[in-house]
Amino acid sequence: MKFTEPAGTNPIDRMTVVGRAQDRIDGPRKTTGTAPYAYERHADAPDAAYGWIIGAAIAKGRIRSIDLDDARGAPGVLGIVTAGNAGPLAKGNFNTAKLLGGPEVDHYHQVIAIVVAKTFEQARAAAGLVRVDYDRASGSFDLDSALKTAPLVGGDSNEGNKAPAADRVGDFEKAFAAAPVTLDAAYTTPDHSHAMMEPFASTAMWKGDELHIWTSNQMIDWGRGDLAKTLGIAKDKIRFMSPYVGGGFGGKLFLRADAIMAALAARDVGRAVKVAMQRPLMANNSTHRPATRQRIRIGAAKDGTIQAIAHESGSGDLPGGGPETAVNQTQLLYAGPNRLTAMRLAVLNLPEGNSMRAPGEAPGMMALEIAMDEMAEKLGMDPVAFRVKNDTQVDPQKPDRRFSQRQLVRCLEEGAQRFGWSRRHAKPGQVRDGRWLVGMGMAAAFRNHINRRSGARVTLQSDGRVLVETDMTDIGTGSYTIIAQTAAEMMGVGLDRVEVRLGDSAYPVSAGSGGQFGAANATAGVYAACVKLREAVAQTLGFNSADIAFAGGQVSGGNRSVPLRDAAKSAPLTAEDKIEFGDLGKTFQLSTFGSHFVEVGVDAYTGVVRLRRMLAVCAAGRILNPKAARSQVIGAMTMGVGSALMEELAVDTRFGFFVNHDLAGYEVPVHADIPHQEVIFLEEADDKANPMKAKGVGELGLCGVGAAVANAVYNATGVRVRDYPLTLEKHLDRLPEIA
């Protein structure tokens, strides 16, 4: 099905199942520990041996020698794979650094060997006997110094966020110089780690020349393709399975070392091998959200009308990598006739930078939305009113292009009203509650929606149950449930009559999970397959009118009503299709909008920041399952609190690695950090997005929330901090006098 015209009325509009706050259908399995993840395939690979990964101890250089003799002789060892015996390996299309290093080392903790033994304990012990002698080379590890000579580079996050190297509208410099009120400020965001709870893990098993791999991956078809390319085998020789993924956040978008090492090890030792990357290797071995250095300039008339806006960002990556596209949202979010965006990319020999939840917008909005707060203060305007004043219903760079839907103003105003924003003191540092300095902050939320082709196969089984198969993944996003809701709505059956099978390359290729494109596109693909199945059902049952209804397990048209199951009486009926997109996504700008409101307390004595209240208002098309969507948003808000207050990969600029590479050193929010969170979804159905009239929401909740926290801290203390995270030492010596 090709989606070329705005969606008309369709069966999803009934919203008898879709749009309801349905409990997740995978809930009983996940809450009882009976959902099998990649390392837990005891039934599929009962004799799997254990792999232990060894990561490089240098950031750049060569392995002079690697002595495996003692390890090979250790009890239980079945084999050791290094670049020396792995055979030729290509680099995946989505990988910047190769996944198995040696003799050249490209980054710290790049895999250089895997030791395989009969037991986990034996593999671990044997790995301790491997001796590696390195030739350490000097490298570029300091972003600030590397950016001094870095060129302008454009880029695409692969997740719906791209920006050219530099982009201009009007004459920014002239308009900025002439503007009566201006801001010119620099902001920094540090490197972030996905820190998903399930480590990178794979179980690999060869059946002749066919590879079966259970892994933890967001994008089945990308992973399968890159695994085939890396190994130099045909894609159809690989069955790639990820039915349950213990979190990804972009870290599992691509083929990673656990998968390739499990496959190589299983081939080497002639039996199934399972590998879970040790937690302390994960931060440096895998990808991360790159640090940014941003400069924002805004010039406005005295009434708050923006006349000039510039957003520049610098980031770094390994040779061949790309920039963090932190300026993208600034091209679209606010009006203004004179505009400039630019990105610089430095070469760094730190681990590979790549997508992490809302790549581009997450760090970009962290800076932009502080700048908007600062600018509102300079103008003497309320921050909500300043944003409302500069709303636009068209792409500011291409005024002929309208947003398909844009309810930013409603998000801002409704959020302000519900949060009690009018009680905020514009002058900071005014509110005390015992030892706490109390402040409120807000920010806009913005994230693009993108269309991706997505396929599914739907079968009406002889017992009248509906089976959906697609390689879509559920990384905690609720895919199982919303796909079941879609099929139930389309086929007119109860949710309990639908079975959903996901995350298997044996099923049609879907959008996959990333860039908040999963839910809307994957369900649209299921919609397309269901449309075909409905046609097949109608034909089988002898309905010749197009005007038939599927409801309550019955198919009705004219004066006939037949049980749906009758269509599959003699044989199951199967239909397969995919959603594909025409130009609507180019004719219109498809984006999602929201607002974040936050109240914090800052300890007047210690400077510790505690969250007191959080609210998000989102406008993101039709919300397919408000319960799961709300969870996506609060989860993103929680990650945003992390980026605002604590998350930072500390760079060792001497040796070129992230120092705090485990869950004790890399701090993420815990229960005690997060208060009750409120989320409001505005009623919306975007007929230009897809037949589901839905858009993404999973990343919207992250975009802007960090700045809302930072703005609340400023409102509490009167001390503006522009370098994330806002740890207490950055404002402690400037806090108000304790009365």
Add this chain to the structure above:
Amino acid sequence: MVGGAATAMAASTPSDAQTKRTTMPPDPAAMPVTMPVTLKVNGKDRPLSLDPRTTLLDALREHLHLSGTKKGCDHGQCGACTVLVNGQRINSCLSLALQHDGDAITTIEGLGTPDKLHPMQAAFVRHDGYQCGYCTPGQICSAVAVLDEIRAGVPSHVQADLMARPQASNIEMRERMSGNICRCGAYSNIADAMADVAGAKA
């Protein structure tokens, strides 16, 4: 540095390696030395013969195939491996299986099944107190134990008065749950689920 076992090792000379091999010839085929232990898991005696290095976590996951208990970090940093030992929660990755001879271990599988959920499991489903599901078994085991701890009067860091009986308040539960990380950020919903089971207001 923990990462990469080789990181701290200097290259040994060939003669060192040679000497070691002649004095203690390893047998690659040897299975590890094992020791007997009996764990009472989810009400059943489970006699095992284990490599003494085996953690309680790996005994459950790899030897008893109770993989509901998750390995998130293997270092006591994340809480995904939380189980109940004689009614108290512990990080099973920080404990060797041999330390638990005769101990009663309750894992997530022992709390309830998909067809017969424990009230805390049902509350997690109802309140959407999970997303990817990986930290979930640990969260649920911890949540069950936390309510028991509060009932038993075990004090916590956030109590204003350490001599007063703790209540199942929002901050009290959040404080006690803070050893269980959920990167998906389901905390607000987990607090609601726990409050529901505790009969308290979130």
